Structure formats: C-alpha cells, structure tokens
Amino acid sequence: MKSTWNRCRSVLATAAVAAAVALPGAAGAAKSDDTLVVALQRGITSVDYLYTTKREYIILSELTDDGLFDVDPETLRIRGLAAKSWHQVDDTTIDVQVRDGIKFHDGSPLTADDVVYTYNWVLDPKSNANRSRQFAEWLASVTKTGPMSVRFKMKYPYPLALRAMGASMPLRKKSTYDGAAASGSKPLGQTLNGIGPYKVVSVEPGRKTVIERFDGYYRDSPKGRPAIRRMVFREIPDWGTQEAELMSGGVQWMYDVPYDIASTLGSSPVASALNGPSLRVGFIVLDAAGLSGKDNPLTKLAVRRAIIHAINREAIVKSIVKGDAQVIDSACHPAQFGCTQDVMKYPYDPAKARELLKSAGYPKGFTFDLWAYREKDSAEAIAADLAKVGITARLRFVQLATLDQARKKHEIQSYFGSWGSGSVADTAAIADVHWSATTDRNMSGDKQVTEYMIGAQKTVDPAKRAELYAKGLRLIAEKAYWVPLYTFSLNYLVSKELDFTPPKDGMPRLYLAKWK
Amino acid sequence: MLKYALRRGVLALLVAFTVSVATFFLLNFATDPAQALAGEDAPPEVVEQIRAQFGLDRPLVVQYASWIGALAHGDLGQSYHWRSPVGALIASHAPVTIRLALLAMAVTIGVAIPLGAIAALRPNSIVDRLALSVAVGAQAIPNFWLGLMLIILLAVKFPIFPVSGDTTWMHFVLPALVLGASSVPAVMRLTRTGLLDVLASDYIRTARSKGFRGLRLLTRHAMRNAMLPVVSVLAVQLGAKLGGSVIVESVFALNGLGRLALQSILGGDIPTVQILVFVFALTFVILTFLADLLNAWIDPRIRLG
Numbered sequence: 001m002k003s004t005w006n007r008c009r010s011v012l013a014t015a016a017v018a019a020a021v022a023l024p025g026a027a028g029a030a031k032s033d034d035t036l037v038v039a040l041q042r043g044i045t046s047v048d049y050l051y052t053t054k055r056e057y058i059i060l061s062e063l064t065d066d067g068l069f070d071v072d073p074e075t076l077r078i079r080g081l082a083a084k085s086w087h088q089v090d091d092t093t094i095d096v097q098v099r100d101g102i103k104f105h106d107g108s109p110l111t112a113d114d115v116v117y118t119y120n121w122v123l124d125p126k127s128n129a130n131r132s133r134q135f136a137e138w139l140a141s142v143t144k145t146g147p148m149s150v151r152f153k154m155k156y157p158y159p160l161a162l163r164a165m166g167a168s169m170p171l172r173k174k175s176t177y178d179g180a181a182a183s184g185s186k187p188l189g190q191t192l193n194g195i196g197p198y199k200v201v202s203v204e205p206g207r208k209t210v211i212e213r214f215d216g217y218y219r220d221s222p223k224g225r226p227a228i229r230r231m232v233f234r235e236i237p238d239w240g241t242q243e244a245e246l247m248s249g250g251v252q253w254m255y256d257v258p259y260d261i262a263s264t265l266g267s268s269p270v271a272s273a274l275n276g277p278s279l280r281v282g283f284i285v286l287d288a289a290g291l292s293g294k295d296n297p298l299t300k301l302a303v304r305r306a307i308i309h310a311i312n313r314e315a316i317v318k319s320i321v322k323g324d325a326q327v328i329d330s331a332c333h334p335a336q337f338g339c340t341q342d343v344m345k346y347p348y349d350p351a352k353a354r355e356l357l358k359s360a361g362y363p364k365g366f367t368f369d370l371w372a373y374r375e376k377d378s379a380e381a382i383a384a385d386l387a388k389v390g391i392t393a394r395l396r397f398v399q400l401a402t403l404d405q406a407r408k409k410h411e412i413q414s415y416f417g418s419w420g421s422g423s424v425a426d427t428a429a430i431a432d433v434h435w436s437a438t439t440d441r442n443m444s445g446d447k448q449v450t451e452y453m454i455g456a457q458k459t460v461d462p463a464k465r466a467e468l469y470a471k472g473l474r475l476i477a478e479k480a481y482w483v484p485l486y487t488f489s490l491n492y493l494v495s496k497e498l499d500f501t502p503p504k505d506g507m508p509r510l511y512l513a514k515w516k
Numbered sequence: 517m518l519k520y521a522l523r524r525g526v527l528a529l530l531v532a533f534t535v536s537v538a539t540f541f542l543l544n545f546a547t548d549p550a551q552a553l554a555g556e557d558a559p560p561e562v563v564e565q566i567r568a569q570f571g572l573d574r575p576l577v578v579q580y581a582s583w584i585g586a587l588a589h590g591d592l593g594q595s596y597h598w599r600s601p602v603g604a605l606i607a608s609h610a611p612v613t614i615r616l617a618l619l620a621m622a623v624t625i626g627v628a629i630p631l632g633a634i635a636a637l638r639p640n641s642i643v644d645r646l647a648l649s650v651a652v653g654a655q656a657i658p659n660f661w662l663g664l665m666l667i668i669l670l671a672v673k674f675p676i677f678p679v680s681g682d683t684t685w686m687h688f689v690l691p692a693l694v695l696g697a698s699s700v701p702a703v704m705r706l707t708r709t710g711l712l713d714v715l716a717s718d719y720i721r722t723a724r725s726k727g728f729r730g731l732r733l734l735t736r737h738a739m740r741n742a743m744l745p746v747v748s749v750l751a752v753q754l755g756a757k758l759g760g761s762v763i764v765e766s767v768f769a770l771n772g773l774g775r776l777a778l779q780s781i782l783g784g785d786i787p788t789v790q791i792l793v794f795v796f797a798l799t800f801v802i803l804t805f806l807a808d809l810l811n812a813w814i815d816p817r818i819r820l821g
Contacts, residue, residue: 133561401548
C-alpha cells in the first residue's frame with residue numbers, strides 16, 4: 001500500500017538519489033571479498049523455512065535448504081533434487097529414491113530416516129510448523145521402504161504433490177526438533193542444519209544473516225556448485241538507504257524495487273536495473289452471485305462485461321504498472337500450467353460498454369463500491385475509466401484485514417485483488433484459493449466453475465487437468481466473473497560487478513549468481 | 517516529595533494502561549495479526565493455523581485479559597514475530613536507541629543553547645536572524661530527507677561515515693546529527709525567549725550595575741532562570757527520542773526500539789507493540805517527573821507536593 005506520504009517520500013528519495021547519481025560513487029570491494037551483500041526491506045528473524053512463509057525466507061531457503069524436488073529455473077518443470085528418482089505407483093502413491101552422498105551441514109549423511117522424520121514432524125499438529133495443515137490436507141503417510149527409499153501415500157490424487165515436496169518441505173536431520181517437541185514451543189530458527197548449497201554462519205535478527213558456501217554440497221546436485229563464496233542478507237528498510245549502499249558498494253543486490261527508483265539508479269554507472277516477470281496477477285472480483293445484495297447491478301452479465309470493456313488495461317500497464325507487466329485475459333498467470341489464453345476477450349471499447357449498460361437497463365450508469373488494499377494508483381485509474389461510461393466506482397481503500405473481514409460478511413460488491421501464487425507455475429496455485437466452494441473469494445456462485453477448477457486439482461493426468469482448467473477459465477471469462485487486469489513485474493537493482501539473471505517465475509535463485 | 521513521586525507513578529501506570537488498551541484494540545481492528553505474520557499471499561489454511569497457534573482465534577477481551585494477567589505476574593510475553601521473550605527483545609534493542617538519543621541530545625544542546633543565547637544577546641541583529649533562519653530551516657526539513665542528503669554527501673560522495681548499520685560509534689554520527697537537528701528549533705527559540713525575558717528583569721540590571729557583563733552575566737545569573745522551560749522541553753525531547761525515532765532508525769538501518777516498534781506493528785506482533793507502548797509511556801512520564809525535580813533544584817522557589 002502506498003500512502004500519499006510514502007509517495008512523497010519516494011519522490012523525494014528518488015530525487016535525492018538522482019542528484020547523487022550525477023556524482024561518481026565509490027566502488028565496492030564485494031568481488032575481491034567474494035561476498036554478495038543482499039538488501040532486504042524486511043529482515044530475517046528465523047532461518048528455518050518450516051516455520052516461516054514470507055518471500056525473503058524462501059529466497060534464503062533456496063540457498064540453505066534442499067527438498068526432495070525443486071523447480072527447474074529454465075523450464076519451470078519439477079526436477080529431482082534430493083530425490084534421485086521417483087515412481088508414481090498409482091494415483092495416490094509415489095515412491096522416491098533418495099540420492100546417495102548428500103550431507104547435512106554438520107557432515108552427517110542424509111538417509112530415508114531423515115526424510116520420513118521431516119515429513120512426519122510437519123504432519124504432526126504438535127510441530128506447529130507453518131504448513132502442517134496444508135500437507136495434512138492431502139498427504140496421508142510417509143514410510144521408509146529401504147535405507148534410501150521412501151513411500152508417500154496421498155489421501156486423494158494430488159497433481160501438485162511433487163511441487164509441494166520441493167521448496168515448501170526442506171529436509172531436516174532426524175531428531176532436529178526433539179527440543180521443541182519436549183517444550184511444546186516453536187523452534188527459534190537461529191541455527192540450521194540443512195543440506196543446501198550454503199550453510200548458515202550467523203543470524204542477527206533485524207540486522208543481518210550470514211551464509212557461506214557449503215563445501216560438502218553434493219556434486220551431482222541440479223543446482224550446481226555456487227560461484228559466490230559468501231552472502232550477507234542485510235535488513236535495510238529504507239529504499240533510499242539501500243540505493244546509497246548500492247552506490248557506495250555496501251550492497252550488490254536489491255529486490256522488488258519500485259519502478260521509479262530502479263529506472264533512476266539503473267541509469268548510473270554503478271548499478272544495473274533488471275526487470276523480470278513475477279507470477280503475480282492483478283484482477284477485480286465482481287459479486288456476480290449477489291452475495292452483497294440481490295439488487296446488485298453486478299449480478300447482470302451485461303454490466304460485468306461492460307465494466308471490462310470500459311477499463312483501458314493497456315494504458316494502465318503502460319503508464320502505471322510499467323516494466324515487464326502484461327495485460328491478461330484469463331484468471332491466472334499465462335506462465336502457469338493450464339492457464340489458457342484462448343478465452344473470450346474484452347478489448348477496451350467504451351462505446352460497447354455504454355451499449356451493454358443500456359441493454360442491462362443502466363443507460364445512465366450506476367454506482368458501486370470497489371474495494372482495494374494495494375495498487376491505489378491503478379484502482380484510481382480504473383475508477384476514472386469507469387466514470388467515462390457513466391459508472392461511478394466508489395473507491396474503498398482499506399487495510400487487507402478490513403477487506404478480508406468485509407468479504408467474509410459478504411459486504412463487498414467488488415474488490416481489486418492480486419495473487420502471487422507463491423511463484424508456483426501452475427493454475428492450481430491461484431484456483432484453489434479463489435474458486436473452491438467454501439472460499440469467500442469465490443463470488444461467482446457458479447458451481448460449474450468450482451467443479452472445473454477444483455476438479456483439475458484432483459486430477460493427475462496433465463492433459464485432463466489442462467482441459468478442465470481450459471473449461472473453467474473459459475467459463476469465468478465468458479460470464480465475466482473477474483476482470484483480469486495484468487501481470488506484475490519485478491525490478492532488481494544489481495551491482496555492475498554481479499552477473500544475475502531475473503528468474504522466469506519471480507523466484508530469485510541467488511546460487512546461480514556470479515561475479516563478472 | 518514521596519507523595520508527589522507516588523502520585524506521578526500511579527499516573528504513569530494509568531497513562532501506560534490506557535495507551536496499551538487503545539493500542540491493543542486499534543491494532544486488532546486495523547490489522548489481522550495472523551495474516552500479517554503469515555504474509556499477504558499465505559493460503560488460508562496457513563493463516564488459520566497461525567491464528568490457532570498463537571491463540572488469536574480467542575475473543576479480543578479474553579486475549580487482552582490473558583496478556584494483562586501474565587504481565588501482572590511479571591511475564592512480558594513472547595514475541596510472535598521474533599519468537600523470543602519480549603523483555604529480552606527490548607533489552608537487546610534499547611542500547612542502540614539510548615546511545616542514539618543521548619548523542620542526539622548532545623547535538624541539540626550543543627547547537628541550540630549557544631545559538632539561542634547568541635540570538636538573545638543580540639536581538640533583531642543579523643546574528644539573531646541567522647539563528648532563526650537555521651531554526652526554521654531545521655524544522656522545515658524532513659528527517660528522512662536530511663538523512664539521505666547527509667548519507668549521499670558524507671557516506672557516498674565523500675565516504676567519511678558508513679551509510680547504515682549500528683556496529684560502531686561512527687555509525688551513530690549521521691543519525692545523531694539528523695535526530696538532534698530536529699529538536700534544535702524548539703530548544704533554540706525557547707532559550708532565546710527565556711533569556712530575553714530574564715535579561716530584561718530587575719536582578720539582571722542590578723547584576724549589570726555591579727559590573728557583570730557578557731558570558732559571565734549569562735552563565736552565572738541569566739541562564740539559570742532562563743533554563744527552566746528549556747529543561748522541561750529537553751525532557752520531552754529526550755522522551756521522544758528514547759521512545760523510538762522510527763524514521764531515523766529506519767533510514768540509517770539502526771536496530772533500535774523505533775525500528776522494533778515499526779517491525780512489530782507491520783508484523784502484527786501485538787505482544788511486542790504492547791510492551792513497547794508501555795515502555796514509551798513510562799519513559800515520558802518518568803522524564804517529565806525528573807524534569808520537575810531538576811527544575812525544583814535549579815529554582816528553589818518551586819516546591820513540589
């Protein structure tokens with residue numbers, strides 16, 4: 001959320017930095033030290049990803065942890081990491097062979113016992129692990145079938161099983177949580193014995209976390225051997241200060257940087273502004289089911305279609321969102337599996353919008369509430385576009401919690417939402433949260449949509465899944481339950497000394513970074 | 517005096533309690549702590565799990581009663597965000613803020629009082645106008661802007677000081693300058709006004725007639741009386757600085773109480789915010805009390821009680 005004050009701050013900070021860009025900055029000594037300093041707005045308080053959820057933590061966990069599987073950064077397909085091979089025995093059973101020669105950071109070997117221990121610990125509600133309920137939803141049991149082999153039994157066919165067994169489930173040494181189990185408390189997460197390419201050296205919550213390349217990392221890892229020896233994750237909350245650190249050589253990598261800041265500093269001789277996709281999409285959910293009131297104009301199909309025709313999404317992307325963002329037509333990210341773009345399209349056409357409104361019985365337009373908790377600039381532009389065809393969108397800009405509460409009580413006619421899908425390149429990652437029968441986010445009231453979108457989530461065959469998603473997404477577009485807006489882009493500022501390629505799925509993998 | 521101190525102590529606790537109740541309910545109404553802890557995109561199951569783990573699914577009144585009950589037994593609680601005891605968390609962050617506040621106060625006193633005195637000695641002169649301009653300028657410049665400009669000039673262009681962090685004394689120079697500058701206008705103008713009043717009084721005329729002039733007149737006769745309101749303002753300023761200078765600590769990435777408060781608010785860490793509010797409120801009340809004592813010591817005509 002960007003308040004007016006924050007915008008003023010941003011403008012002044014950018015102006016200050018722009019002034020400084022004109023001055024020659026100091027060169028950094030990062031390359032000679034072989035130490036990459038990463039700036040984070042929010043710091044690391046725990047290095048155990050089983051007990052955290054936010055984006056910063058998964059960036060770190062990609063370095064210090066490995067799970068059985070991970071996502072190939074090139075193809076975005078699942079590949080074995082600690083899993084040497086796997087076999088789908090039937091729709092609900094997967095056998096996994098664990099790779100030999102993997103060591104924990106304390107030098108002990110990874111065995112099937114450790115894999116079974118990790119999964120059973122997370123499945124145990126007493127573990128207080130953040131994703132216990134998520135795993136317990138589909139995973140029935142994990143058993144050892146040999147010294148290096150494990151069997152996974154699912155409660156129902158779950159096509160996302162291998163993805164879930166990736167970064168979300170970093171492997172732990174057997175008995176790691178014995179202390180926490182005895183005390184009944186959450187582990188502090190100030191130390192870590194993982195199997196990732198980097199080991200944790202020190203954690204100073206709120207200040208910095210230091211990691212170092214793990215020399216015992218298995219040579220046949222698909223992640224490869226990292227080029228950079230040491231990384232420091234520093235918490236620097238202010239963008240201006242991060243920029244100053246980058247200019248003075250104190251920081252080499254900045255993440256999720258506002259576009260104006262990135263473009264200003266990116267033109268300087270000390271830093272490069274890189275732009276990459278993110279799996280986040282923006283959209284407006286319309287109360288087609290009339291949950292907020294039966295006389296709600298949004299229950300009429302022609303009105304919903306008029307709204308989409310009235311919004312100039314291309315112009316919003318070009319002048320507000322900028323970067324790598326693109327207009328979308330489907331209720332998902334085009335890079336996600338199953339996200340067909342072959343759906344009904346609604347080009348910007350104010351005349352058609354007026355025509356549709358007339359046919360729906362609103363020749364002079366109508367007034368409705370548009371709730372939003374972020375992207376205020378875009379929401380205001382949308383309201384302005386709607387006003388041009390006679391629709392008055394009363395913008396209710398609130399905190400996320402307020403919006404959530406109002407939506408639970410069915411007090412919302414429409415809301416501007418966004419979803420990052422946890423960088424999972426599969427439509428299931430956005431469909432489950434928004435189209436299940438029980439979620440208050442589903443304001444369509446259309447059981448058929450739920451059947452398609454959630455049915456795909458319980459179908460293993462990829463072709464059948466894609467078909468179900470296509471049917472669901474076409475229905476959503478045809479009935480205009482959502483106004484699909486655009487994808488977001490991620491801006492990075494990196495030192496000229498650093499070779500870093502923005503990831504295709506918005507998940508930075510710093511183990512691939514190297515010095516030029 | 518004891519009665520006075522006790523009365524102020526009870527008042528302090530009442531203020532802290534009221535602020536704490538308001539903070540607790542406002543925070544809960546404005547944010548969803550479970551959602552804040554889980555992150556914006558966390559699946560609903562994760563959010564609900566966190567809610568259950570921390571007892572955030574209980575009625576607010578029950579949550580508050582449970583917290584205040586534990587506090588009454590000396591248990592400051594456990595931070596949701598940092599997963600450590602709140603007491604330890606505050607103890608680890610306080611030294612940074614105390615160091616910054618004291619240095620900033622040194623800057624304020626070192627600049628504002630001499631400037632105010634010079635302005636008072638030469639009212640309406642160029643020196644006076646210049647001092648006023650400095651004061652108005654310092655008041656008009658936002659902290660974060662001044663901070664960034666100092667960083668760019670003295671840490672990037674001429675790398676004399678580190679850009680950010682709090683590991684050495686050098687890290688505190690720029691933040692102390694910024695934080696200290698923000699209090700200069702108020703203290704300087706109060707010093708000037710106070711001195712102008714005192715310098716026009718009969719006893720100063722008597723002192724002048726006895727041959728006291730310049731610095732001697734100022735320090736031995738005028739300053740003591742002119743300082744009474746300044747001491748009170750300095751106490752409030754110190755309280756504000758000890759209460760966590762959120763912006764300065766954020767700009768310079770200092771890991772002090774201000775930043776802890778900000779992180780805790782953003783992270784939905786209500787136990788930490790609650791105790792911080794208590795600490796800040798008590799700090800203010802204690803400093804005001806100490807200022808009263810100091811005023812009584814400076815001017816024996818003031819009697820407490």
